[in-house]
Amino acid sequence: MKEKILEILSEIRPEFDFENSTDFIGEGMLDSFDIVSLVASLDEEFGISIDGTEILPENFSDVDSIYHLLIKNGVTK
């Protein structure tokens, strides 16, 4: 699942190295519009709808936090 997350992140902002960062927001790699795009892509890829109340910057700070967000929203694979 983490590989897929990295693949989607790279599609949205190909200029950044998401694999070696733990602070996507603080390092300016994702802004709020990128998060919207990311959520839409994750929803489509994993067949879910991430809860709107969980679309908070802290849930998109690194690959692990996105991974846990997906698990919380019902992704099992």
Add this chain to the structure above:
Amino acid sequence: MNLKFHKKKITGILTVLPENEVNFDDEIDNYDFSRGQSMKLKLIMGYGKRRVVKEGTTASDLCIFGLNYLFDNNFLKKDEIDAIILVTQSPDHFVPATSHIIQGKLDLKQDMVCLDINQACSGYPIGLNQAFMLLDQEEINKVVVLNADTMSYKVSHKDRGSRPLTGDAASITIVENDSSDSVIYGSVYVDGKGADALIIPAGGFRIPSTAKTAKLETDESGNSRALDHLVMKGDDVFNFVQKEVPPMVDNLLVKADKHKDDIDYYMFHQPNKFMLKKLADKMGIPYDKMPNNVVENFGNASGVSIPTAITHNIGDKLMEGTLLLFLAGFGAGLSWASLLMKMGNLDFCNTIEFKN
């Protein structure tokens, strides 16, 4: 706060859209998006065509145009109007009230109530709530609720958060007493601690407009705007809506003893497609019961987006029969409000174009 009204009804809804249309594709270069990002956001957010007034046109112009249409087509008579409520955040002037200007220009009777209400995206249900209350007065039999905004004047052309979504429009809703035992359920909520989430900082008495407040400044997100422009903290507003609207809906359904499936349509304020889809998903409401197509076709004109969604999507159905509707608005204030009511067999429910 829960509200309940007996023996009131809506008898007609008219939406007035400026004929002037702006297309997102023609504005892309104004914003700090890559072309790929623009195309993706266009689909997700619903960026598309927006209706905006041309320089010099105000909210009262749109309202007067619509009211004259109703007079000319015999849907409304001037001497029947006992009250005008104008919901707007873009008045013609600070003084006097714009509803008074409309009353004067249309030569309406003096023996009437005219009120301006300063509300934005929750303004439509709030204006209707006030109309229902006025109808409890013996001498008030017909209230005209005007909801109009021309906020395109106040959104920076370099603000990618707000500009691609903002439209201008007006609506006219006729509210009357009902001889049947109809019951309308409503609710209103306020959180003034979030007042700065959607704000025009300058131009009022706190910070009067000056040359300095008109100067564009670029923020950390790359948006350039002046203190005279609308500022929206998009993240805060999004989270407020996702947190507060679903429980408001659940609460009113319980009060009305209705199930989600009993509602024919959820006609919500139209901030953007993404936010509405997330709300629908969270509440388990099918997209076809909660239209989200106003922004992409006309832009978001604050509270007017609710009557626009109604006339655009179910206008014909409301002329021919009756539907159970859930209306909800949410935005600046912060405020959020709702109505659950039967609506139908309307005298008119359509959209017209303002020519300028």
